[in-house]
Amino acid sequence: xxxxxxxxxxxxxxxxxxxxxxxxxxxTSLQDLTxxxxxxxxxxxxxxxxxxxxxxxxxxxxxSRDAGALIAALESATDVRSxxxxxxxxxxxxxxxxxxxxxxLVNAATERSADSATVDRVGGTLRLVEGTIAGALERAQARxxxxxGKDPAxxxxxxxxxIQGMRVVGKARVDxxxxxxxxxxxxxxxx
Amino acid sequence: xxxxxxxxxxxxxxxxxxxxxxxxxxxTSLQDLTxxxxxxxxxxxxxxxxxxxxxxxxxxxxxSRDAGALIAALESATDVRSxxxxxxxxxxxxxxxxxxxxxxLVNAATERSADSATVDRVGGTLRLVEGTIAGALERAQARxxxxxGKDPAxxxxxxxxxIQGMRVVGKARVDxxxxxxxxxxxxxxxx
DNA sequence: GCCGTTCTTGATGCTTCAGTCCATAACCAT
DNA sequence: ATGGTTATGGACTGAAGCATCAAGAACGGC
Numbered sequence: 001x002x003x004x005x006x007x008x009x010x011x012x013x014x015x016x017x018x019x020x021x022x023x024x025x026x027x028t029s030l031q032d033l034t035x036x037x038x039x040x041x042x043x044x045x046x047x048x049x050x051x052x053x054x055x056x057x058x059x060x061x062x063x064s065r066d067a068g069a070l071i072a073a074l075e076s077a078t079d080v081r082s083x084x085x086x087x088x089x090x091x092x093x094x095x096x097x098x099x100x101x102x103x104x105l106v107n108a109a110t111e112r113s114a115d116s117a118t119v120d121r122v123g124g125t126l127r128l129v130e131g132t133i134a135g136a137l138e139r140a141q142a143r144x145x146x147x148x149g150k151d152p153a154x155x156x157x158x159x160x161x162x163i164q165g166m167r168v169v170g171k172a173r174v175d176x177x178x179x180x181x182x183x184x185x186x187x188x189x190x191x
Numbered sequence: 192x193x194x195x196x197x198x199x200x201x202x203x204x205x206x207x208x209x210x211x212x213x214x215x216x217x218x219t220s221l222q223d224l225t226x227x228x229x230x231x232x233x234x235x236x237x238x239x240x241x242x243x244x245x246x247x248x249x250x251x252x253x254x255s256r257d258a259g260a261l262i263a264a265l266e267s268a269t270d271v272r273s274x275x276x277x278x279x280x281x282x283x284x285x286x287x288x289x290x291x292x293x294x295x296l297v298n299a300a301t302e303r304s305a306d307s308a309t310v311d312r313v314g315g316t317l318r319l320v321e322g323t324i325a326g327a328l329e330r331a332q333a334r335x336x337x338x339x340g341k342d343p344a345x346x347x348x349x350x351x352x353x354i355q356g357m358r359v360v361g362k363a364r365v366d367x368x369x370x371x372x373x374x375x376x377x378x379x380x381x382x
Numbered sequence: 383g384c385c386g387t388t389c390t391t392g393a394t395g396c397t398t399c400a401g402t403c404c405a406t407a408a409c410c411a412t
Numbered sequence: 413a414t415g416g417t418t419a420t421g422g423a424c425t426g427a428a429g430c431a432t433c434a435a436g437a438a439c440g441g442c
Contacts, residue, residue: 001441002389003440006438029430030429030430039390041392107301109362110297111298126360126363126365154375161353162352164360165356171300172300174318178321185345185346185352189376192409193419194420195419197408232422233401233419234420234421236401237420
């Protein structure tokens with residue numbers, strides 16, 4: 001019935017996500033985008049509408065993929081403590097390997113705090129992570145793996161906040177010892 | 192001997208700092224700057240050299256002023272725990288009042304992680320904060336205000352990281368309850 | 383094989399960007 | 413008061429920004 005699209009939309013969003021993730025919104029130009037996606041600007045606009053909308057799609061992708069992975073790991077975990085430890089260490093390693101990346105959520109929250117769509121998406125995802133951690137801690141408590149005196153809701157908020165901090169200091173090129181100390185300090189609240 | 196400068200350099204840096212702080216580097220144009228500082232672009236370039244250099248001066252100002260205040264508060268404190276609590280609550284209040292601001296250090300680290308001058312300055316300031324907290328905790332430990340089993344160095348790294356996280360979630364418009372829970376969770380590591 | 387539809391490319395438009403330059407103004411030492 | 417010197421402000425430059433558009437290409441249905 002009509003000419004089919006030559007590029008894969010999902011793959012294009014992935015590539016845009018990687019670009020926005022590394023460079024941020026303002027520092028990523030349309031030229032950068034069309035070069036990376038391998039399409040002309042006309043195609044880009046026909047498919048996504050605007051730079052802002054493409055950014056929103058990229059952020060959405062990140063939330064469902066990366067935050068989704070954390071959530072899935074916590075929900076399937078039998079040992080919350082070690083699941084958290086594993087996740088935090090993985091983040092530390094990622095930051096040491098590619099410090100210019102960091103966490104797209106954090107980058108989005110800080111660079112685009114004037115854009116309510118971005119802020120809402122970030123806030124929602126943080127809430128989701130908070131809820132997942134809280135749920136996991138409640139299950140641990142019910143099982144006796146977490147002292148009855150602890151407050152899962154409070155710990156979840158604290159841990160969610162700490163995670164964001166990790167991604168910030170990771171961008172400041174601190175060394176492995178710093179990040180690992182920070183992680184053990186944070187996890188000590190569970191004891 | 193020659194015509195004197197009509198504007199105050201320090202005040203100009205302060206105003207530039209406020210602008211960069213709220214909008215970030217890329218989203219602040221020279222027009223924004225000249226309008227806010229009340230000077231022509233010629234004067235701006237004669238005094239500061241370039242947008243990047245002005246940004247560096249602004250960041251430096253922030254580090255010595257805001258991080259300096261935290262450091263001074265911790266060094267003069269007799270009760271580290273309550274000094275930390277006060278500082279963290281003040282940050283939470285600032286984030287609730289002006290979420291688009293956040294922490295300039297965090298914004299700089301995330302937006303300009305490709306610029307080594309920025310990264311170095313941020314990293315150095317984090318190290319300074321870390322060292323100050325560690326020192327305060329050591330003194331508390333010597334005085335018997337902190338359990339001997341705790342590791343001041345580890346706690347300092349953890350708390351420094353947590354503080355950065357606070358400033359991120361603060362930008363995501365979480366509510367007061369969230370921030371206060373997070374703070375009490377973090378402070379519980381000192382017990 | 384032709385038509386209507388949708389896609390692709392890249393030239394184009396118009397705005398905004400960072401940074402420079404110049405004519406003028408303000409100062410101080412003499 | 414005059415001259416040497418430096419600051420001022422805004423017009424200006426060239427580059428780069430985002431977004432649109434037109435001409436043609438690739439498809440499916442008939």
